[in-house]
Amino acid sequence: MIAVSGATASPRSDGLVSKAVQALGGESALAGVKTVAVKGTIRQWEPEQSVMPGGDMRLTNDSTFETVVDYGARASRTDWVRNYVYPAPRTYTFSEIVTPDAGYVIGIDTTARTKQSMESNPPAHAMSGLRLATVQREMRRASPMMFLDMLRNPDRVSDAGDITSGGTTYPAVNYTVSGQTFTIAFDPQTNLPARIRTMDYDNIWGDVNFDLVLSDWRPMGGRQVATTQQYQLNGRTVAERTITDVQTNVPVAADRLMIPDAVKASAAKPATGNLHYQWVIRRQFIGTYLDSDNPSFDTRVTSSLRLVELGPGIQHVVGGSHNSLIVEMKDYLIVFDAPVTDAQSKWTLDAARQKFGAKPVKYLVLTHHHMDHTGGLRAYIAQGATLVVGK
Template identity: 25%
Template sequence: MNTSVERLLDGLGGRDAVLAARTQRTQATGQRLHPGWGAMPDQPELVAEFKFDLVEDLSEPRYELALTGPTHLVPVELSYTETSDGTSGWLTGVDFMFDPRPVDRAIPSWRVAARQRHLDLTSVLRLARKVIAGPVTSPADGVLVLEDLTIHLADDGTIATVSVIEDHSPKGDSTVEIHFSRYGAVGQLRLPYRMEITVDGVTVHEETRFRMTVSDSDEAESFVVKESGEQADAAQLAYARRSTEWIMTYVLSGVRFYFDLQTAPVKTLDVAPGVKVVVGPSHNILVVEMPDHIVTVDAPMYSRYTSAALDAVRNAFPGKPLRYAVATHFHYDHIGGIREFVAEGNVTVVAGRRTVGFFEQILQTDHTITPDRLQQAPVPVHVQGVDDKLVLPMADGGNLEIHRIVTDHSDDTLIAYASGPKVLFVSDLWSATPTPPEPFSYRGRLPVQLVDAVTRLGLDVETVATGHNGAGDTTVAPYEYLLRTAGVAND
């Protein structure tokens, strides 16, 4: 008999009590933080607060979750009910910060898989039942290893910490730890009223469970789904499992597209001679022609996406190799594929001076959970920091100017300006619109700060291309539209 297993079961209230539990209802409040969306890499951003009422089947992958609370990247009040019958899922309400209209729709089965994996990691009763089912090993007293999970027990036999290595773009192998504390009585059981999740030691999730009940009923009526949605393939299901907490940060932030292994970009857009934008489903890449090479600005999301985009980058100006990859800022969704560009060889990464160390780190970290090209075939990499300005000569005789500015979004933001065609490329500070926008209609002070920077730098801008598409999938707009958004009157 494994004494650590018996210690665990005794600590939770006994084997019989654990096995008798069929469903658990948990009501909790908490918050989610994003380590890659703050002003600097070491300053996680508060992206969402929540209150939820969760009913979960403890022996089958089924749940019903009612969640409310504000998301902060784009201020929206989320309010939805998400239900899974084990393979399919259904959502009713508002779960998307970019379009806060209520929906009543199926959700992709790989989102269901990611949510269920999160519940598996954060439920001590589900963990205990998996330990009973085995196989489990105990390499040391108070330590249990179950598949890819390592469970550490407290002195009283309760679960103190669960750890797992996940793949979190762009950092690669990341240690996820779930910490349980403040155990209290729930019927015959002892369950934790406090839960915290850290990624590489940085807190990304805090949760206080203020009410819990456990039932011996299966409550099957709670897990009815209207109809099946998009079914995940094997790669998506594996992705949901190996990158669970990376995905859940976006889900809890109110992002519906989840960066779900999106495939090839939609198109390559000609903006001006020597300037193109590779337009993706959610993120874009600027490609600029130089005399004997090309420069890209941004490398979105993660290696698989950027790998698909790379063909379009190579074909933008055939015969010219990639030599510079510019990062507008360090936020993960805009540079998660930087390693894929660097793997081309002889590529210099350009970043704001204050985040050079961060980029050097992610270009050197292990990516063994999901090996990318740089992991499989390492190449030397140089990261060049920009204090104020970097000027690179373009093929048309003009210059590509890289300027560092400070905004509310990031303390180390770069903007790219092609002087010949007078094109400005920015990410997250503004998104292009198909028609003249209303003043102050985009993300607070960011457009104002951008216009102030353009004015201070004396840039003669006519056209703005953006790292995200605006309404109507618009990628490029006149500078006048940005001025209107910033509340600047046109003369």
């Protein structure tokens, strides 16, 4: 059980940050890190692809990674070997290069490949702005350099209420940078960061706490490193990362961090605003993420979904990764499935109005409960549809 008390202004924030930096190894030690190489493993589960609604999470993959970061160049590369067990056994070996203005994937990383990936030889593609912003956020969350920035930019730090978890109360602060707010809770005994939280949007559950929980601290690379890092969604562990090796100030060849000029010229900048971070993160958990700035379809292939008539009064919503069916009755409409996001559902509702006039969607029928088929149900419920599900 995790609870957060109401935030009140307090001068304690600077002290919490200062103590954390000291506990991590000190300002000089952190500032002296120019490059870092990290190796580890990660295991991931998906709670919204369970066999039964609300059932046990599925184990999706066991993976290994090696990350190098050049702080001066503001660039990183992560080499992945992802061994998937769900939804089908397969292995993807690929690399991600991330810079402030572009992201690049070398190799095949998903079953839902984009047009650019399929046309490239060898396979490669530019990250969508949505994915780039998500990777940048998660790298910041896991980096000790965040605390150095907090120390040197106290205007980015504000007071937050205590966070209580497992019977322990943790003092916390808010840290806001690039339009994103992290709530950081500190271990009252060690002064080390214990939990780094964002408030995210989940297609099924709505607002959720997404936490990185840090433990098993050990000296590595001249500083303290949390060797166990759990990602929790509303208190449920959906990923567990184990850090096996950290080396600092290692040589990093510049060409390992380079994105080809031809790719960079058309690559998307980081997306901004209220983003679907959970969709990006967790579709990668199962290796089915479509790396596009529209979660529903590849924007390099099409600019919109479309209706296809299958028969009198029966329209198929196609053009995306997931489809819906619209069936016209005498006085109302029935829609089967509400995939991906509310944005796709709003498109379907608008298209239905243009095709069938004022007939309302009376029933939304879900073929099953998985997030990719139900993520847009709120749009139908908001306009009065009755939800029909199997037993």
